[in-house]
Every structure is written in C-alpha cells, then in structure tokens.
Amino acid sequence: MKANKFFLVLAVLMVASLVLAACQPAATPTPQQPPAQQPTTPPEQPPAEQPTTPPQAGFEPMVYGVETCDNYNGIIKEIAALDELTVRFTLCVPDPAFESKAAFSAFAIQPKEWIEAAMANKQILEKPIGTGPYVLDSWKRGDSIIFKRFDDYWGEKAKTQTLVFRWASEGAARLLELQSGTVDGIDNPSPDDFEVIRSDPNLQLIEREALNIFYLGMTNTFEPFDKLEVRQAIAMGIDRQRIVDNFYPAGSSVASHFTPCSIPNGCVGEDWYEFNPEKARELLAKAGFPNGFQTKIYYRDVFRGYLPEPGLVATDIQAQLKQNLNIDAEIVVMESGAFIDESTSGRLNGFYLLGWGADYPHITNFLDFHFGRANPQFGKPFPEIYELLEQGARIADPEEATPIYEQANNKIKELVPMVPIAHGGSGVAYRADVVGGHASPLGNEYFAVMDPGGRSTFVWMQNAEPISLYCGDETDGESLRACEQVLESLLAYEVGGTQVKPALATECTPNNDLTEYTCKLRPNVKFHDGSAFDANDVVMSWVVAWDYKHPLHIGNTGAFEYFSYLWGLMNAPAEE
Incomplete structure (x- = not known):
C-alpha cells in the first residue's frame, strides 16, 4: 500500500x-x-x-x-x-x-x-463540525452518508457538490455496483476480480502496495495462551504460505516480521518461524496439551486490505489448527464495532483475526502501538519488548536505531504475542472517466480532488459502515476515511x-x-x-x-x- x-x-x-x-x-x-x-x-x-x-x-x-x-x-x-x-x-x-x-x-x-x-x-459521534472540504449533510444508518461541498473552505474547493458514502461487505457486490454505474469508486475489490477490472475499458484499477499486517491474535491472560510453548506451537503450526496463496491477490506476501519490510528496521532480526507441525505438536505436548484443546476463533465479516476474505481465512485456520495441532476451534462472527472493542481491550478468550494498516510510515506505528506497555490487546505486555521500543523511539537516525529494533523483533518472535501472517496487497477501482482517482497507501483516499466525469455527485462504496464520525476515539479505516473528508x-x-x-x-x-x-x-x-x-x-x-x-x-x-x-x-x- x-x-x-x-x-x-x-x-x-x-x-x-x-x-x-x-x-x-x-x-x-x-x-x-x-x-x-x-x-x-x-x-x-x-x-x-x-x-x-x-x-x-x-x-x-x-x-x-x-x-x-x-x-x-x-x-x-x-x-x-x-x-x-x-x-x-x-x-x-x-x-x-x-x-x-x-x-x-x-x-x-x-x-x-x-x-x-x-x-x-x-451528539459529536454523528455530527462532526470540521474545517474540511465537505460538510456532513445527513447520515442514514445502515444505508448511506451524504456530504455537501463546503463553499467557505480555506483551500481548493471540492470538485463535486455532493459526496456519498455507501458500503457493502461483499467484494462481488461492490464490483457489481461499479460495473452498473451506480457508484464511482469502490474500495478493496476481491482478489479474483482484479483481472476482471483491468480488462474492462469502462473501469480502472489502482493497486496499493502492502503497507499493512494481518495477524492471528491471542491474549496471554487466558489459558492456555499464558504458556509460551503453546504460543510458539501455534506460531509453527500454521501454514501461512498456504493462506497467502489461496486467499490473497498478487502483491501480497507472507510476513517475515510484524512490520512491512519497506519500512526502515521493519525486518531486521530473525525471520518468523517456518511451518513445522511436528515441532509444534512436541511443544504442545511439553506444555501439557498432547491432545490439543478447545477454543474459539473470532472475526468480523469486513473485507480489509490486510484480510480480503475473512470468512474463508477463518475456516482455513480452523482446519489447520485441527489437522496440525488437534486444536478444536469454534468460529464466532462478531459485529464490527464490538469486535474491535473486545479484541483491542484483550477480552477475547481465544484466537482472533485482526490487522493493521499504516497510519504514518514508520516502525513505531506498527510496533509501539501493538506492543507498548499501555496496550492490553495481547494480555499482559512484555517488558522485554516495550523497553526496547521505548529506547528506539527516541532515536532519530534509523541506522543508529537498528540494533535496538533487531533485538525487539527477535523478542517478538521469541515471546509470540501473536502470529504475523500476511502483508496483503489491495486496490481501489473507479469508473474510467473519474479524474484524480488514487489509492492511498494509508487508506485515506481524498475525494475532494476527484472529478467523476463532470457529474455533480461522487458515490463511494467501501467495505463497512463507519462506527462513528468522532475519530479521536475510533481505529477502523472505514470511520477514519469518512472523518477525513470533513x-x-x-x-x-x-x-x-x-x-x-x-x-x-x-x-x-x-x-x-x-x-x-x-x-x-x-x-x-x-x-x-x-x-x-x-x-x-x-x-x-x-x-x-x-x-x-x-x-x-x-x-x-x-x-x-x-x-x-x-x-x-x-x-x-x-x-x-
């Protein structure tokens, strides 16, 4: 991305x-x-x-x-x-x-x-008052958000009088709307549809590079995830390459580290564990679970650049856990807002599928947010990790900070707070006559600069409805993108x-x-x-x-x- x-x-x-x-x-x-x-x-x-x-x-x-x-x-x-x-x-x-x-x-x-x-x-959650190129006109929950051009904007005025946000969880549904001309742009077309869009003269595809991470989360305050050998066994017992090959588009890669390698110091230190189910079963037995255990896999059914097929990936991980480790995992689908709240607060007893896209392109955005001393997401934070991160964050020169991040990445591998799986390639598609269309590497497309072929309204369709429009207290990309227009x-x-x-x-x-x-x-x-x-x-x-x-x-x-x-x-x- x-x-x-x-x-x-x-x-x-x-x-x-x-x-x-x-x-x-x-x-x-x-x-x-x-x-x-x-x-x-x-x-x-x-x-x-x-x-x-x-x-x-x-x-x-x-x-x-x-x-x-x-x-x-x-x-x-x-x-x-x-x-x-x-x-x-x-x-x-x-x-x-x-x-x-x-x-x-x-x-x-x-x-x-x-x-x-x-x-x-x-009231501020659904009625932001900002200074941006668009002003909120109305929000019909479950259907759409309508923005109007702010004519007193201090900068260059928006190209269109009206901006509409809509959403659909299925990639096929978003593409159908784009092909029929009812929307001007869509986020995250399904991997299988990339070539369909490229070959359609009425459409344009703009790809994002994979400035993100998809990971399998665990919380170490719940048994048996409090045992290091269990977490290490899971790290070795998931065939991550199989997941990328089967469910991700071109431009995606298996994660060797939590942070994408294009970010300085992101991939210094040891690569992640190789797939080794035999060694994984030995570790489980050593931890006292020779016959596996029962747990759950939580996810939200929202298509994201880091996780394009959440339901299919959850099912595949469920099958791998059973086949490779004899772990029986029940799949639980949650509403998006509740899932984010529960997972990031460290309250899910089981596995969960989550990811992260860059907010600003630096290693601290990935590591410090997730593994800092104040974050309860993976349970009790590890001082072996966050103390190194606190040292690295003070150093302006990336080369000078390299030895510290090498140690930090190695500790993340050793302690396995989660399992990094993939850096997911993704894209944005527009009608061919849209001028100024782009795919932001940070996921914050800016619609004021887009001209939909002279039409007075630009209609955008993303993966999910925003949770709120007070983005000081939100973390999901669908909310943040909507906030950024206002x-x-x-x-x-x-x-x-x-x-x-x-x-x-x-x-x-x-x-x-x-x-x-x-x-x-x-x-x-x-x-x-x-x-x-x-x-x-x-x-x-x-x-x-x-x-x-x-x-x-x-x-x-x-x-x-x-x-x-x-x-x-x-x-x-x-x-x-």
Whole structure:
C-alpha cells in the first residue's frame, strides 16, 4: 500500500518517539474544575516561553499540562495557546516524528464550543463540525452518508457538490455496483476480480502496495495462551504460505516480521518461524496439551486490505489448527464495532483475526502501538519488548536505531504475542472517466480532488459502515476515511502519499532537541458552523483525549486508543 515515492518520503520522515514511562502522572488541572473553562498553567514558566504575541481582546488562551514529567506515563508535558494563531507543544522526551503523528486524522480539530456542547450527550459521534472540504449533510444508518461541498473552505474547493458514502461487505457486490454505474469508486475489490477490472475499458484499477499486517491474535491472560510453548506451537503450526496463496491477490506476501519490510528496521532480526507441525505438536505436548484443546476463533465479516476474505481465512485456520495441532476451534462472527472493542481491550478468550494498516510510515506505528506497555490487546505486555521500543523511539537516525529494533523483533518472535501472517496487497477501482482517482497507501483516499466525469455527485462504496464520525476515539479505516473528508488536523499527508504537508497549521517548528514544537495556525479558517478557527480549538480538541480525568474524556468507547498508545494519557490510572 505504498505510493511510488514512498522511499523518498521515508527519507524525510523522522522516527516517532513513543516513550511511556511507567508511573502515575500528576496533572495540573483538577477534575472538579473543567480545564476547558479555566485552564491551569504549570508554575514557574520561564519568560522565554511566554506568548510572544499579545492575545486579541476577548481571547483567553488555554494552557494545559503536568507540573513535572516525573511519575508520569506520557510524552506530552504541556499544550499551550500562545495567542490566537499559535500553539506550543512541550514534550517530556524528544519526539522526532511529532509532525508525522500530528498529521493523522485521529488528532483532527473541532470547535471548542462544539466539543463542550456535544461530547457529553455523544451528539459529536454523528455530527462532526470540521474545517474540511465537505460538510456532513445527513447520515442514514445502515444505508448511506451524504456530504455537501463546503463553499467557505480555506483551500481548493471540492470538485463535486455532493459526496456519498455507501458500503457493502461483499467484494462481488461492490464490483457489481461499479460495473452498473451506480457508484464511482469502490474500495478493496476481491482478489479474483482484479483481472476482471483491468480488462474492462469502462473501469480502472489502482493497486496499493502492502503497507499493512494481518495477524492471528491471542491474549496471554487466558489459558492456555499464558504458556509460551503453546504460543510458539501455534506460531509453527500454521501454514501461512498456504493462506497467502489461496486467499490473497498478487502483491501480497507472507510476513517475515510484524512490520512491512519497506519500512526502515521493519525486518531486521530473525525471520518468523517456518511451518513445522511436528515441532509444534512436541511443544504442545511439553506444555501439557498432547491432545490439543478447545477454543474459539473470532472475526468480523469486513473485507480489509490486510484480510480480503475473512470468512474463508477463518475456516482455513480452523482446519489447520485441527489437522496440525488437534486444536478444536469454534468460529464466532462478531459485529464490527464490538469486535474491535473486545479484541483491542484483550477480552477475547481465544484466537482472533485482526490487522493493521499504516497510519504514518514508520516502525513505531506498527510496533509501539501493538506492543507498548499501555496496550492490553495481547494480555499482559512484555517488558522485554516495550523497553526496547521505548529506547528506539527516541532515536532519530534509523541506522543508529537498528540494533535496538533487531533485538525487539527477535523478542517478538521469541515471546509470540501473536502470529504475523500476511502483508496483503489491495486496490481501489473507479469508473474510467473519474479524474484524480488514487489509492492511498494509508487508506485515506481524498475525494475532494476527484472529478467523476463532470457529474455533480461522487458515490463511494467501501467495505463497512463507519462506527462513528468522532475519530479521536475510533481505529477502523472505514470511520477514519469518512472523518477525513470533513475534519482536518494541524498537518496532513500528501494526497495519495505519505509526506507531511501543512494543513490547519502552516508550520510546526521544533526546538533543537525536539522536545518542543511551535505550530503557527492558518488564519481566516472557518468551521462548518461559521465560527472562526483559533488556538483554543486545538488545545481543547487534544485535551479531551489527552486528559483521562477531563469531564469530556468520553468519545465513543472512551478508550482513545491512538492518543493513549502514541502520546500517553494524563491522569491515567496507575498500571496494575
């Protein structure tokens, strides 16, 4: 899922620092006094760090932060509005990839006043107010979402007056809609249909490279997955090549490591275990299960680039577990939102089929999110892994970080938190007359630049319905793609690429040691409700996700997973 210029992008992207110290934070704001109303400034601010531009009349700049980075498990120390168009992020540790992360749609900006009015009753989940090229018109649950062009957009206006999102779980159904002309573009056509699309003069296929991972998850807080020999046996007892050969399109590959090899340091260290059912059975017997055991396989019936045929793959894994290891696994299909919530919270007792597509093209996006100290997904996190990741995340030079990631990858192999199976090739298909169609390596196609042959409406069909449109607290690609048409972050990625460019901020300038980023905001930007964009909107949008005890730290599930794993949470409960 990479653009052709991916390697040029990687040369300029810096290493993400996802360092999470292992203690309870002490935050300046008090839970009884909502920070949105009366922000608290950490004491003893040095004069050089005070606002350089006096705020305009009526503007009271918000400042949020912790007094000290000691006994605190996050990266961010302070977020401060210096004036109406300047925000400063002060960090506890260097973060070379701050800009790459800040461009991600999970950190989009909405009006401070709207967050205060709409978060508590969760109205914000289905009515985002952003600054993007489209504004939400209506959402008919189970059917479609309709967006309208935002004529006061600060940048280049959308090519079409109306954008419609629809969805269908079956690849064949999406292709039929495209062939009949009822939609203009579809995501993830089935592997068997790639050649059909290529040979049809009325259609165009744009392939994504495999910047993703599909894995077989387990949770080590449940028996028998708490036993290392059991997890290692499963790692050796699955014929991963068979799965790729039978269910994946050209451009896919068996995963030698969790991270795709095109990402620096992704594939340093030892390759994954070879298929060896005899050795796997020996390990099971050593662990006390010579006759296997009973368990379940959970999945959601949603076609993804990393998992194009979830039902067929689940059935194949079920058969392999029985044939190779005498493990009897019942297949359980779950609703998409419930599956994501239960699996990523570490509450599924059994195997589960899940994957990941790159949000920003760096190894920390893959390893730190999944194996960091704060993530309960695979059960109790392994310090042998996350302590190495925390070291690597501080290093800007990928070559200097290589020895650390070699050790980390080897520990992931040794401890088997999950089984990496495939990097899945995928694609996007459009009608032949669509101009500006593209396949984003990050899965965030941007429809404002697409012209559907002069028609006033562009209809897009994806794999599933969004869970919500408050993407600060969502992780599924279907929700994120919809959010990205309406909402914007401080920075953005190039259309169809991975390089960071200005968005709501014209620049975010670091200090010499990369512990402070000062972002200059774009002037004269309006939200969809007509209100003016300013620095307090930025602070509020970030703070409700960052501060675990903020009265508006609500979201959809309340997990705020991206913020938690990529930045750390202020006032988070002490680790058990």
